[in-house]
Amino acid sequence: MNFASRLAEGQVLGGRYRIVRRIGSGGMSQVYLAEDMRLPGQRWAVKESFSQPGSRTAVAAEAELLISLNHRLLPRVADFFPPDGQGCCYLVMDYIEGMTLAEYMKENPGPLAAGRIISCAGQLLEVLQYLHGHRPPVIYRDLKPGNIMLTGGGDLKLIDFGIARSFRTGAGEDTEKLGTAGFAAPEQYGGGQSGPAADLYGLGALLLYMASGGIYSRWEPGMEAKLPGLPERLIPIIRRLLRYHPEERFQCAEDVLEALQPLLELPGKSRLTEGGHLDVPSRQRPVMIAALGVAAGLGTTHTSLAVSSCLARKGETAWIGLSPDSMVFDRIRSLLDNPPESADTAAAERPLSWKGIDFWACSAQDALSKLYEKNYDYIVADLGTGGYDGALEAFADSDIPLLLASGADWRLEDTLHWLRRSGLTPLTEICIGLPLASRSAAALLTSVLGGEIQVYSLPLQVNPFQRSGKLIGVLDQLLDGTGKLAVSAKRKRWFQKKN
Incomplete structure (x- = not known):
């Protein structure tokens, strides 16, 4: 039943x-x-709810329940x-910025990366362990994509406790048959009381x-064949979680964490401590890709966005525009119907999440070093055309320095002069991208450079967020060809100076 709201702007x-x-609506709220x-x-989120005379204590019960809870993955x-x-x-x-898992998957069709699935599993088990550890246990009862808020950097929060309840010892079954079809356990529909x-x-x-x-x-039978990208160790865990009879499933979050422990202990992942709690160690530094143009108008920003979109398929990805005149952050914010704030101090603390990428504003010199400490697999920095303090240093110290240049024959000398002036010529780890250039132009520049620097022609792609196409194919080859999608072993001098 729908109700007319009493609130207005x-x-x-x-x-x-x-x-x-x-910012949201449902039948009762x-x-x-x-x-x-x-x-x-x-800023806060205000939930306006309506209830029938016989059930007006439901929302009050939700409030009392939430007030009693205190966990970093739950709203206050x-x-x-x-x-x-x-x-x-x-x-x-709490007003939680980001997008729900349902919204994210709608905007980014296809299976999620295995690393992201495992990260979500670890965080959800952490909060379930907390809820079920209450006496009596708090049963959430409505885990679904629309109740998982992705907040950036791989983090999430569990929202909407509208049908959560405390476990009642001795009760035969739930008084209310609530839950979301496809995600609710069979016992939530009359097969018994819902527990952990x-x-x-x-x-x-x-x-x-x-x-x-x-x-x-x-x-379903044969499901294994439909999950080709999933680690083998995860398949029997999911299968056991989905058993029809509760007694055939894992009985507590700790048991699931123990089964997941080998996957959670991969580099940069959370691990289970001796006490059964989830410990989040300091992860390896993310891979940084820095895009720098030898001149204006070469499509440096466009390419950096395409690189970000490409990497977002592989793991948690952040984009940051370090050029002082970059307008990308504000343009993304306008697309999200979130106009720039007059005092833009909050922009440096929170990203904008769009198209599976976290976009960060640059409002201070140490913005990149702070971002480097967050929970990302990849950071893409748009350096513009440089020309400001720290630009060349950040470019040289990145894992994948991507230089954008013109593929026109008559501008070949400009690129060579730029390399000589910059002092980066000995740095053979540079990749050079030539937007809209032919393969012959890339081959010519490669030969002039003596074959020591990889040069790629970058095909036209109007939409940088497109997840497939010729440009994405070349960028996949460029990124994988560097051998650096595992974190580089070289020291990050630039970041050390900032810390």
Whole structure:
């Protein structure tokens, strides 16, 4: 049943929370972005809910439950306005920027990378371990793509506790048959009371959904053949999570973590400590790809975006524009209907997530070094045409320095002069890309350089976020051909100086 909202843009709730805009809706609730008038710059999510007279305690129960919880992967509750005579109430909680897993998979068709699936599994098990560790256990009951918020850098948060409940010892089955079809455990529909194993079933459905590109959430005969990119060790774990009978599944999050331990202990992944808790070690530094143009108008930014889109298929990817006159961040923000803020201090702390890439604004000299410490597999830096302090140094110290030059014969000398002036000529690890140039132009420049530097012709691709095509094929070859999609062993002098 739908209800007419009582909130509108500009309205102030409780004399404190000014409504900015609606950001979500459901049959029984609306969610709004609000600004805190007492704490300038603080933003909250306001959930407006309606309930029938006989069930008006449901939202109050959600509020009480959330208030009692304290975990980094769960939203905090700041305020609560209990149901009035018409059953309308308001829950004020953390505003979490990002996109849901459902939105992400819609924008990025196809199976998720195995590393991302394993990372999500580890984080979800961490929060389930926390919830189930309460006495009585808190059963979430609605693990689904729409309730997983991706916040950037590979992190996530679990949102919407509308049907969570505490486990009741001795109860035969759930009083309310709630859950999302395809992700809810069978016992949530009358086969018994939902306990921790029900949430673990939902986890298995989510992992299968991610691994199959959103096609499957239930195990079927022959499913193994439909998951070619999944590590073999993960398949029996998912299969056991999706057993019909709760007693045949894993019985607790700790058991699943123990089974996942060999995968979680891969470089840069979380691992299980002796006490059964998830420990997140400092991961290896991400691979950095720096794009630099020898002149304006060569498509350096366009190429850097295409590189980011290419790498986003392989792992967590961040893009940052280091050129002082870069407008990409603001343009992406306008596409997301999120206009630039007057005081842009928050932009340096939070990325914009779009097309599977985290876009970061550059507002300080140490922006790149701070970004380097975050949980990314790849960082793509758009250096523009350089000409500012630290540009050439950052380019030389990157794992994959990609120089953009013209493929026109009459501009060949310009590229050679640039290399001599820059002092980078001995650096044979440079890759040179020639946008819109022919293969013969790339071959000519290669021969002039003595074959020591790899030169690639980059075909035309109007949309840099396109996930397939001739340009993507060349970029795959360029990135894989460097042998550096594993982290380079060379020291990062530039970053060390910044730390």
